[in-house]
Amino acid sequence: MSIAKANKLPNGWRWVKLEEIADKSHYALSSGPFGSNLTSAHYQNTGVPVLRGLNISDGQLSLEDLKFISEEKAKELARSEVKPGDVVVVAVGASGLAFQIPESLPRAIMSQNFNKITPDLSQVNAKYLEICLNSDIVQSQLKQEITDTVRTFLSLTKLKDVEIPLPPLAEQKRIAAIAQKADRLRRTRRYALQLSDTYLRSVFLEMFGDPIANPKGWKTKLLDEISEVQGGLQLSQKRDNLELKLPYLRVANVYRNKLDLSEIKIIGLTKEEFIRVKLQKDDILIVEGHGNAAEIGRCAVWDGSIKDCVHQNHLIRVRVNLKIVNSAYLSHYINNSGGQKYFHTSSNTTSGLNTISTGIVKQCIVPIPPLPLQEKFAQIVQKFERIRTQQREGARQAEHLFQTLLHRAFRGELTPQDSNDEPASLLLEQIGAEQAQAEAEAKAATQTMGDAAEYGGTKAKQQDTEPI
Known part of the structure; x- marks a missing residue:
């Protein structure tokens, strides 16, 4: 890749594609099972662990909430088996993050949220591979290959061609x-x-x-009774021709009780749209769609730090009645077990993308x-x-x-x-x-x-x- 070749390496080092340093064994480079090949209907209380997107928390691999499948089902999904020393790369959601499978997980089946590399240990150290993949120099390559939608995706085909520096x-x-x-x-x-x-x-x-x-x-009310719920702007190329250009927030800017404003994009819109979707301080922004079901409904309070800021349709705005409810309380309620359970069970799933509607948000029951x-x-x-x-x-x-x-x-x-x-x-x-x-x-x-x-x-x- 051009980014890789632009970096001069020390003597004795070389640039290699990931497929060149994968083990020669069967399924050394593989992806998780697609679609109906592995669903929640296959889960049971014991058996072979399943590594899911939910096991990625705050950029780290967590083994606290594993699901299991039968031995028979695991054999069907043999190409997606991972073992200690394998390096898995997130394909959906936090795409591009890499983790080495620890010794504490002797065997597991990865879900469609991951790709796997079994390294050829005669060429590459597994820990070095994990660290290298998470470095800025390689992440900059991966960002070019990730499909940048609400459901970010890194395919195995593109991953194979990623180059790393190999000493x-x-x-x-x-x-x-x-x-x-x-x-x-x-x-x-x-x-x-x-x-x-x-x-x-x-x-x-x-x-x-x-x-x-x-x-x-506590007495309870529907969210619709204590707030105004508003959808956002849908992205399209037609917006490039609109005269009004303003900053907007998207899913990547909103986490649980936290905003990440390190990258703000600009959108074209009309004056009428601006009046409808302009954000005010203390508005709550709720994530409407995500590839990871655990992230549906996550929200944060808007701090008003960017003037004339609006929001994309994958964020739902809730403007609360401050005489009844405090924004910080409501945000923490939604991000706590009550809100999480409601939005998780109410979401719809299509092609691996989990979504909620403004109607679902309005029907959320809130203790007051x-x-x-x-x-x-x-x-x-x-x-x-x-x-x-x-x-x-x-x-x-x-x-x-x-x-x-x-x-x-x-x-x-x-x-x-x-x-x-x-x-x-x-x-x-x-x-x-x-x-x-x-x-x-x-x-x-x-x-x-x-x-x-x-x-x-x-x-x-x-x-x-x-x-x-």
Whole structure:
């Protein structure tokens, strides 16, 4: 590929296509079963594990919620079997992310959400392959090959042609060992962010009870009764000729209680459309369509940070009546078990794409606690958000350090070429210092959030006993 060839490699390195370094065994390069060959109807309580899109969480492989199929069915799907040492690449959803199958998963069948590479270990180290595929230099290639729709897709055919830089095996192992230390730092930073999510869910449950059971007996209303629900703009080439051009939000910008505004696109629209879909601060944006069923209905509160911003039709806007419900409370309710269960069971699936309609959103039942209690929760969320801003910056710096290390590795700079080269030991010292700081910050944040959770729970109990 042009991107690959533009990067000069050190002596002894070469560019290779993934199909050139795959094992020669049958199904060394394969994809997950298509369509009806593997559905939820095949799942059972025990048997051979199935690796699904739901097992990708926050950019990491999770084995906490595995489904199973019979041995007989697994034999039918032998071409999609994965084992320790295989490297799987996400094909649908978070397309392009690569993971090495761990020893803790002796055998599994991957779903249609994945492609698989069984590496030829005489040429490539499996850990190096995983790290290399997740590097910026290879991800930039993958982005060119991914079908960029609401259901992003990376085909096995295109994956085979992706090129990676391949050093001698000894250097691969050296790079992998150093990169794993930097990766540990990345994971620590991500773990701190996950902790804050966990604590916010705990505070929500303490203050409002289980969203499904509603043990506090809050009155309920349909979302349509407490808000205005609005669909967005459908993309088309005809919009290129419209005079009005404005920024718009899409699925890639909205996560659970979090916005990612790193890439904002522009859309053409009429003045009438602008009036209809213009976003206001405290609007809630709900994901309408996704290849991963677990992501249907995820939402975040719009912060108003971009002037005259609108939204695409794969996001549904909810403009709440702030005299009845707080946006932060409603967003966390939808992203909690109550909302997740409703949208998951109400969604429709066509050709692997899961969708919900504005009608389904309007019929979502929402418990309505006293507004002061909702606002108290919003204050805690705001306090947590300040912590999370610091954590996100730490995560960004850790990612930058990781990618910088890989860029140096691919230039051969981890092996000193002369006495003036900076030794790899200095990099390891920097990573070690960052790791110690990250762990200390995570511990401090845990204490702060624990105090907030205890405070929120106390206020909730007081609210329960105070007259409304």
